[in-house]
Amino acid sequence: MKFCTVKQYFDDENNNNVTNGIATTVIPLPNKHLKIKANNKEMEQYEQELLRNVMPQELTKLILAANYLNFKEALDFFCRTVANAIQNKSVDYVRKFFGLESDFEPGEEEKLCKEFAWSFEGVDED
């Protein structure tokens, strides 16, 4: 583990937003990851728990923390969790999830949808 980076992260004034919660989640992750690496089912459950207990905002912070700490495994894990949460979902669902608004011109979005009309089939119900 990169201990000096961790210390620097906490000392850095710009990261006042870091709560203890994040440090406790990110740092024990490698151990948990190694322990349950063999068992994919447990991994999925852990992922589900993480999603339920951790509000989207916190998940963002976890991701940014993992990125800052250069902690590839944790970063991949969190990103994959987000990907699993949004895969096969509709555009509206994803916009709500990320708090985004459409910034397309009126005709533009329709054009895009038409171009890839076939890929919109089989998308999960919102």
Place this chain on the structure above:
Amino acid sequence: MSDNKTTNRIIPWGSLPDEILTNIFVFLPIKSIIIFTSVSKAWKSLIKNPTFISTHLNHSLNKNKNQNLLFIGLCSENQKEFYALHNEDDADFTQHARFDYPFRAPPYNGKYIVLGTCNGLLFLSKVFHGDNSLCLWNPCVGKLLKLPSPNITYAKHRRFRASLGFGFDPKTKDYKVIRVVTLLESFDLERTRPQVEIYTLSTGQWRTITTGLAPICALYWTDRQTFISGALHWVACFKDSDNNIHDFVLVFDLGEEVFHKILLPEFPGHRGRISGSVSVYRNSIALFQTDNGFLHIWAMKEYDVVSSWTKLFSLPLLDQNFFGANSIRTALGFRRNGEVILKLNGGRLISVDLETPEDPDTREIKDLRIMGYEETIVDYYVESLVLLDKATNSEDTY
């Protein structure tokens, strides 16, 4: 989570840096990635971008998630071509996706066949009035690009025979299509050198090779390409000074754009000629050779090392009961795990483990439960977004 700590700056998802969004997107199925180009302008320009497409491809090629796909060209009961992607690592070899023949036009002017795949792109060819019509198609993103007419045409050069190939050049990060053309009008095996022209995706144009010319030889016709180790491979023959004809493997390095020869293995009764074809085998090539009612399979254990040619197995072509009540029709290629894929008479596809025990009775044969047809080909496949960022010219297609 303690929520009495004030987090006075709530970080909105939207301002996540691009590299983190990229890291999330690469874990998504292709369909979702495409749909999400409609989420916002920022997402659209991030996704429809050569950098992201390349990152996504590398992720697809390297992920150790058990999803190695095999591409298989098939035909439905009502004579319609279609293509299926099957999961190689799945015990039931389940179908992952399926795509229909991409052209609406009826087959009166010939139909396209798939010659091979590379990085998620399919290479299609049609022969019409002696000329080649070529396309690159990514079925996962629904983009089809028709290539411009090559330089060597029937109108200008009269009869010819063209061998084709397609692949990715990591040096220039570009896709290239090669045409090795033997002009037939005044063909002389001792003097005629094939003409070579190359199309590059980045320029959108054909150019004829003037240096690094092909050796004097003639290529055998093949309807399937062999692209491995950055090079294309065809079986060809030349005539030596004693007037004997020898077969060999002609190799074209896509990056260097030069040819070289790989000699075939020596085997008893071998008088220079074989009746066979090459195939990709693991990270090297293999040779399918028919002789005396047997299909001999040779593997080049160490790529480009002639002494490493090893005979893996000889399969009986005349055994009526090889599998069920069927005999072997032809070998189609290999799975990533080294098993050979065979098509039986009747069309059934099976895979055979050639590498473990010597005893032929204990070799493992797996019924892939797929019915092939005359033009079935198999090839490794990886899903990608290549061509997503290109405007394409699919006029008479879906």
